[in-house]
Amino acid sequence: MKTLRIAMLGMVDGNGHPYSWSAIINGDYDEEAMRECPYPAIYDYLSAEPRRNLGIPGAEVTHIWTDDPENARRVARASRIPHVADRPEEVVDAVDAVIVSTDKGDEHVWRCRPFIEAGLPVFVDKPLTDNERDLRTFIQWHSEGRRFLSTSALRYAKEFEPHRNDIESLVGRPRFFCVTTGKSWERYGIHALEAVYPVVGPGFLSARNTGDEARNVVHLKHAAGIDVVVVATADMYGGFGSLLGAGTAGSTFARFEDTFYAFKTQLEAFFEFLRTGAPRVPFSETVELMKIVIAGIRSREEGGREVLLDEILAE
Secondary structure, eight states, rough: OOOOOEEOOOOOOOOHHHHHHHHHHTTOHHHHHHHHOOOOOHHHHHSSSGGGOOTTTTEEEEEESSSHHHHHHHHHHHHHHHHSSSSSGGGGGSSSSSEOOOGGGGGHHHHHHHHHHHTEEEEOOSSOSSSSSHHHHHHHHHTTOOOOOOOOOGGOOOGGHHHHHHHHHHSSHHHEEEEEEESHHHHHHHHHHHHHHHHHOOEEOOOESSSSSSSSEEEEEEEETEHHHHHHHHOOOGGEEEEEEEHHHEEEEEEEOOOOHHHHHHHHHHHHHHSSSSSSSSSSHHHHHHHHHHHHHHHHHHOOOOGGGTTTTTT
């Protein structure tokens, strides 16, 4: 099996994925350098795993580029990446695929464009986008057969597997879910959405955000008669990935805890996509999720108006 050469590209404030994802893929890391990673939680969950659990067979991060060149050098040392690029476009002829490891959706079109247009497959950190204009661009790329994938790690969280597999055995017919997260709706709302979306499936109708930029409270209506409330509060770090569900016969609660498992499974899904061409997540689901993100922003900006998902991309 050919080893897939991967470029890890981009690094923004509050997001240390180049460190962790590269170490998970490459199967090793420099102990001292990883301790110096500015995100202590990364070293904590990597060091808690036996080294034999690291590594994805048939894949290697061979190139790194970050917005600040010094960060690239630090990540390369920590995650044992042999090549540091001066410009992201340099990697086009040197790798088989790229990972855009930034979580600001309004930047993803320009970050992805050189590689999409060069025909390279791309994994895009969540959310794919947070605005209509760029969503149209990704839809156009998909219609042209361009290969890219974007998901949240919480879609793969093992803590939510019982909910994804058979929610009715836990609650009967589901009627309500509440999911919480810290940070912003724009960057972290998608984590909460992808925790619950595989449980209820497609069919969301509207979003109403009655909060503000620091405290988003988003009520979503689903065609199956299910209400979902997502709360994304800037400093509510203790609520990240908490899922409450209730239905006609019971209730359930689960909390996301195993970051390593979710990240590794997410990355494995990307490499499966590269080898088979078949994504685990249909693009139609990604489009619906982005519509929810966009509708939540629009509702907040319009004073809490209920925004129908059919309004997004309507013109």
